[in-house]
Amino acid sequence: MAINEAISANRQIFDAPVSLNDRINEVKTLSMTEWIEQFTQKLQQRGLRPNTLRDYRVRLKTINNTFGDKEIKKVTTKEIAEFLNSYTEQGKTATAKLIRGVLIDLFNGAIAEGHLDNNPVVPTKNPRVQIQRARLSLKEFYAIRECADPRRPSVRLGMDLAVLTGQRVGDIQRMQWQDIHDGKWWLQQEKTGMKLAIPLTLSLGAIQETFEGILNQCREQIGGEKYVFMKNKKNNPMSIRLSLGFSELREKSGLKWEGSPPSFHEIRSLSARLHSEERGKEFAQKLLGHKSANMTNKYRDSRGVNGRRFEFIFLIFGGSIESSCYYLSLSFLEFKSQFFYCFDIGLYIRRWVAP
Structure with a gap:
């Protein structure tokens, strides 16, 4: 009898309902793989551009x-910091910065869904990217341009359109004749989706060309039926590879820079600086398609390229500014068809070189 009662009591203990806390503790915690899969699906609802979605x-x-x-829940700040440091230690600071941004977004999404209370990425140090790529001056632009093969005009004309319009290399490569009508180039920038209408009358004194004039040269020298920079319509416009062609001309020029040499994209910065000088920074911002003036200011930053050039010229002459009586063509100083006394050059030295 006593044995039967003991068995019955044990059954009651084991068959008792599981408490709420016990049931919560038994629930399997979401893994990173599972959440990344869910997060990736949610990205589809953001309306991101294909390239942005691909990068994610x-x-x-x-x-x-x-x-x-x-x-x-078990991913720690220390683990994330070590993960990011593995990139910065290899000199991949920009990559670390981009991955950190995605990590913050990823864990913020988990917080919004109730999977976490705090974001373990936020306390980590945001990698600081040091700008290493050199800016491109107008003088250097012309030196590179002069190396172009007359039989292959695409790169040279692409450079001309880039400095005049300030547009990215991808948008220039995809330029179609059907998008040029009613006196304008009707463009939707691939990276941002910004819509622009650039008039064919657009000009730039520094290069003494108009938009329409360069397009006429493209039609005559390239002869593309659909794309401005591609003669064979069966090819992909991205096969033109203006960036690669520019790099080849840059190496051919023999020019040297501190740090990484300027890429084709630096022509966009040169365009921003030249248009700002001629028409003001607001015009440059609209032409580049920036919503923020701060972004345009980054492109307008010469990173000391003008100061270095004037300092170099001053060292050539040597001595006091007042004792110099030479004339110097301003085309050497990135201007054209004017002359300054060395005394005036000294004023520019003070303006650009002095701390």
Whole structure:
């Protein structure tokens, strides 16, 4: 009898309902792989551009390769810091900065869904990217342009359109004749979706060309039926590779820079600076398609290229400014068809070189 009662009591204990806390503790915590899959699906609802979505997926894959097996609640700030440091120690600071941004977004999404209370990425140090790529001066632009093969006009004309319109290399490569009508180039920038209508009358004194004039040269020298920079309509416009062609001409020029040499994209910065000088920074901002003036200011920053050039000229002459009586063509100073006394050059030295 006593044995039967004991068995019955044990059954009651084991068959008792599980408490709420016990049931919560038994729930399997979401893994990083599972959340990354959910987060990737949610990205589709943001209306991101294809390139942006692709970049997200690449970085999420990198994150998943490192943290995929961990439970999302067990990912620590220390682990994330070590992960980011593995990139900065290789000199990949820009990559670390981009991945950190995706990590913050990823964990913020988990907080919004109730999977986390705090974001472990926020306390980590935001990698500071040091700008290494040199700016391109107008003099250097012309020196590179002069190396172009007359039989291959695409790169030279692409450079001309880039400095005149201030547009990105991808948008220039995809330029179609059907988008040029009613006296304007009707453009939707691929990167931002910004819509622009650039008049064919647009000119730039520094290069003494008009938009329409350069387009006429493209029609005559390239002869593209659909694309401005492509003669064979069966090819992909991206196969033109203006960036690669520019790099080849840059190497051919023999010019040297401190740090990384300027790429084709630096022509956009040169355009911003030249248009700002001629028409003001507001005009440059509208032409480049920037919503923020701060972004345009980054492009307008010469990073000391003008100061270095004037200092170099002053060292050539030597001595006191007042004792110099030479004339100097301003085309050497990135201007054209004018002359300054060396005394005036000294004023520019003080303006650009003095701390």
